[in-house]
Amino acid sequence: MPKKALILLEGSRMGTGQLYVQAAKRLGLQPIILSADPAQYNYLATENIEAIRVDTDDLDALIRECSRLRETYDIVGITGFPNPGESLYAIVAKLCRHFGLPGPNPTSIERCCDKFNQRQLLAEAGVPVPVYRMATNATEVESAAAEIGLPVILKPVVGNGSSGVRLCRNAEELAEHAIGLLGGTYTWQTSPTILVEEFAEGPYFVADIMGNEVVAVGAATFGPPPHFVYDEYIYPAPLTVEEHERIVKVALSCLRALDLNWGPTNIEFRWTKRGPVVIEVNPRLAGSPDPQLIQLACGVDLVTEHIKLVVGDECDLRKRHSQTASAQFLVPDRDGTLDWIDGANRAADVPGVAEVTWYIKPPTPIIRKGDSRDCIGHVIAASPNHEQTEVILQLAVDLVRWSITPFPTIDE
Structure with missing residues (x-):
C-alpha cells in the first residue's frame, strides 16, 4: 500500500514550514515540499524529507508534478504557505479542487489576495475598514492622499509580510515612497497598483x-515608524470581555x-475611536510564532488541526488550559554582516522560556x-499571567547578543 503523503507548497523561513513537517510526521503522513528554491529552507535537511524543485507559480507544472508523485504516493492533502505572496495560497486551492481534495474555495481566496477588492467587499457588507483609494501612478497617489488626508498608508495591492507598506506622514515621505514603489525598487507580483x-x-x-470559529485573539506592537x-506578540490580548466580543463579531x-x-483565517485589526477596524483579512494560518503562542496560551495546535482538515478529518478546537504567551522578535538596528550570535542556550534555560x-x-x-524579513529570530515565553510572562521574556531577551559589522564604505 502506498504511503500517505501531504504536499506542502513552499516552506517558511520563520519556522511555520517546519511545524507543518513535524505535525505531518506525527499524524503518520509523508510530507513532501514543492518549492521554486528548496535550498532556502534550512530545516529540510534536518527533517530529512523530500523536496522537489518546481515553479510554484505555474499551476500546470504543479499538476504535472503532483500527478507524477501519485504514481508512488497516496496524496491525501495539499496545502502551502504565502511565499512570497497570498496568490500561492490561491494556487493551493486550485490544486485541491483539481485533485478532488479538501481545501478552500479558490474564488474566495483570490478575492482576498487583491487588497483593494477585499476592501470593497468588506465595505459593501458594512464591515468597518479604513478610508481607501487605489492608485497606479504618482499623481493618483498624491490625489488620493489629499482626499483622505495625511498621514496615510501606502501598500501594494498584492503582497504580504508588510512588504512595501509604509506610513507616509508628510508630502515628502509620500512622494519618496510612491517613487520607490513605482520606480523599480519594489518587485511587483502584478502590475503596479497601490492602495492608499x-x-x-x-x-x-x-x-x-x-x-x-475564532480560536484566539492576540495583540502586537511594532518597531518605530514609518515601517x-x-x-512583540502576546496571547491572549489584554481585552475586556466586551472588547473581545466586538472583535469576534467583526x-x-x-x-x-x-x-x-x-480552514484557517487570520484577521488584523486596529482599535480606533470607531472600535475595531479591519486592516487585513488573510485567508490562511498566521505565520510563526502565532501558532506556537496559541498552543501555549490555550492548548490548541492550529497547525495539526489544519492538517486534519486538509486530509479530510475533523479538527478539535477545544481549549485545554489558560496561560499568557508572548514572543519578542529579534531585529537588527543596522545593515552589515551578522558575524556571530550568542546567548541562545542561556535564554532557553530561563524558566518559562518555551x-x-x-x-x-x-x-x-x-x-x-x-x-x-528584518526579523532574524524570536524568543517565546509563557506563564500563568501577563506580568510574569513579560518579566520572563525580558530576562531571556537580555541574554541574547549578536554582532553586526557594517558593510565597508567606498571612499570617494
Missing part, C-alpha cells in the same frame, strides 16, 4: 480563526462578506527592508 488608505491609529489586534516590523462578519468558511529561534545563521549579510 487612512492611517487607522490605535492598538493592533489579530483574530485567529479555523472554519467559522511595520513586529516587535471577524465573523468578515468571513461572511468574503465567503470564507473553510523557544529561542534564529531564522538565519552567521555569517550572513543583513540588508533591512522595513518589513517582516
